Amino acid sequence: MDQTSMSTAQREALTYPHIEANTLDDQGLARRCPLDNGRHEGTPAFHLGDLDKLPLELLSKTLVQTDLRSLTDLRRVNRRAMEVVDSIMQYQVIVAHAPDSLRGILAIGTGQWITCQKLYDQLCTADCDHCGAFGGYLYLGTCKRVCFFCFSQVPDYLPLPLSDALQRFGLGRRIPKSVPRLRSIPGCYTRDETVLRTRLTLVDSESARQAGIALHGSVSAMEQHASEMASKRRRAYAAKRELKAEGALIPTPRRPRPTKAYDEREADPRRFLAVVRAPWLDLRTRSLEWGFHCLGCLYMDDPWQWAAKFTAETFQSHFEECGKMMEMMGDSPLRRQYVGWLEYMGLL
Numbered sequence: 070m071d072q073t074s075m076s077t078a079q080r081e082a083l084t085y086p087h088i089e090a091n092t093l094d095d096q097g098l099a100r101r102c103p104l105d106n107g108r109h110e111g112t113p114a115f116h117l118g119d120l121d122k123l124p125l126e127l128l129s130k131t132l133v134q135t136d137l138r139s140l141t142d143l144r145r146v147n148r149r150a151m152e153v154v155d156s157i158m159q160y161q162v163i164v165a166h167a168p169d170s171l172r173g174i175l176a177i178g179t180g181q182w183i184t185c186q187k188l189y190d191q192l193c194t195a196d197c198d199h200c201g202a203f204g205g206y207l208y209l210g211t212c213k214r215v216c217f218f219c220f221s222q223v224p225d226y227l228p229l230p231l232s233d234a235l236q237r238f239g240l241g242r243r244i245p246k247s248v249p250r251l252r253s254i255p256g257c258y259t260r261d262e263t264v265l266r267t268r269l270t271l272v273d274s275e276s277a278r279q280a281g282i283a284l285h286g287s288v289s290a291m292e293q294h295a296s297e298m299a300s301k302r303r304r305a306y307a308a309k310r311e312l313k314a315e316g317a318l319i320p321t322p323r324r325p326r327p328t329k330a331y332d333e334r335e336a337d338p339r340r341f342l343a344v345v346r347a348p349w350l351d352l353r354t355r356s357l358e359w360g361f362h363c364l365g366c367l368y369m370d371d372p373w374q375w376a377a378k379f380t381a382e383t384f385q386s387h388f389e390e391c392g393k394m395m396e397m398m399g400d401s402p403l404r405r406q407y408v409g410w411l412e413y414m415g416l417l
């Protein structure tokens with residue numbers, strides 16, 4: 070078919086907007102974490118002290134580089150502070166077009182590690198930070214644009230329990246302040262609808278890894294240290310078990326944790342509790358793009374093709390590609406059904 074001739078209506082009939090991924094934005098964030106923007110209108114009753122002496126433009130430039138937790142705290146100080154924060158262009162865009170990304174950050178407590186500018190920049194980025202495909206989501210541990218495949222499969226996006234991170238990256242007894250901590254909110258996560266009833270405290274895996282590398286000087290030194298410590302724990306465990314078997318009056322020893330992180334990938338709720346769907350703000354056209362999925366991709370043999378998201382721009386070339394892949398797959402009742410649909414739409 071002539072690719073330029075696909076109309077918006079045809080494209081909409083061949084795609085669907087989103088999958089029920091049960092990410093953080095599906096947990097009723099508007100109710101749990103209301104942003105009170107627009108509520109406190111009127112003349113400011115108080116001033117901002119010395120900050121008021123700065124011109125508003127300069128103040129905005131400084132505040133946009135402030136972390137979102139401090140910025141939100143500042144907003145609560147008084148009406149004047151609220152007016153100043155609300156005048157930051159980037160803040161306005163976030164609240165108007167992607168409020169759940171801000172609510173999500175505040176809900177899981179990663180605001181102190183993410184600046185207003187960083188969140189805005191990620192909204193203006195289309196591509197997944199890891200694979201470069203269109204990313205319809207933000208991972209809020211460190212605020213990165215991600216696609217479904219990457220946030221559910223790549224090790225960097227699996228937040229870890231504190232003790233796991235300490236052991237795996239040889240961090241000693243304490244997680245450094247530079248490593249973002251996340252507190253999950255109870256809810257229903259993953260496509261399997263796994264219910265998390267308690268609040269988990271986790272850390273961003275990649276930041277913890279980087280802290281370990283910085284502490285030990287290199288990846289190999291860090292890995293060597295972690296492996297030596299793991300052997301030490303295993304030896305201590307074996308020795309205690311032996312003593313216990315000989316009848317020593319000691320508590321039953323606890324088996325050391327496995328050195329490899331426990332990871333259920335797309336079925337692991339920890340991979341979904343810091344992720345929100347987020348639109349891409351295309352600065353060229355000043356339009357919002359949430360992305361969508363291709364119906365044809367549902368008929369592919371590739372186990373992950375269904376998760377790919379496209380934009381109006383990338384879908385044109387994908388549609389052709391998808392058709393070629395389908396031809397190679399041969400005949401099947403499902404495929405015939407889809408081809409019949411394409412004929413009906415006048416696209417074959």
Ligand SMILES: [Zn+2]
Pocket residue numbers: 197198199200201202204215216217218219220
């Ligand atoms: Zn990706």
Ligand SMILES: [Zn+2]
Pocket residue numbers: 363364365366367387388391
């Ligand atoms: Zn497709």
